[in-house]
Amino acid sequence: MTSQRRPYFDEHTEPVATRIAAGLHKIGLAMKQQAWQQANEEGLSATQGQILAALVEHGPLTGTELSKRLGVTLPTISDSVQVLVQKNLVTKSPDPRHPRASLLTPTKKGAEQGARARSWPEFMAGAVTDLSPEEQRAFFTGVMKMIRSLQEQGLVPLSGMCVTCTHFRPNVRAGATPHHCAFVDAPLAEDQLRLDCPEQESAEDTARQRIWEQFMRPR
Ligand code: SF4
Known part of the structure; x- marks a missing residue:
């Protein structure tokens, strides 16, 4: 007697788009955890590390340019920059393009930490080479x-x-x-x-x- 039941996984498998989204969520959590851990080791928050990395790669930049580049709100950028200035990792100077804006430049120590922060996502590149x-x-x-x-x-x-x-x-x-x-x-x-x-x-x-x-x- 042949079974009338549909194969188990025909009924118990979510659409591939849903599973890709779930997989990306897991990868996102791993990246967040790594960024948090590595930032912590440097005595920074993840956002402060991202700011230093962006300034090393693309700087000097204004707070507004950093906000657009990192997709982080301007108040969050301002708070993080204030801490980075207090830690002597970033300096502010007048922006010749916009009289009321400041250009942010990493100090020597900030540039060193920014260079290390740039390598935070590299653990992911290792996983990609398995493909x-x-x-x-x-x-x-x-x-x-x-x-x-x-x-x-x-x-x-x-x-x-x-x-x-x-x-x-x-x-x-x-x-x-x-x-x-x-x-x-x-x-x-x-x-x-x-x-x-x-x-x-x-x-x-x-x-x-x-x-x-x-x-x-x-x-
Ligand atoms: S982003 Fe624009 S400028 Fe940069 S490589 Fe692509 S086409 Fe060229």
């Missing part, structure tokens, strides 16, 4: 599309990515490097697209949508 090259490429594309979606919802700062950049020319040629960066006038392969480019300039809404549609055009 095959094909898996890494597919994962990179998926991550980029997810970040872009979160950016369009206003949940991630609109900065750093080629696919939202005014200099990005998607799918302009056939072959291994279909894209082009007009800023440096150089071809780009799919897996060379940037997620955190310091030269990125976000395109206006309509242009951004057009760039995305050209990027997603079937090849």
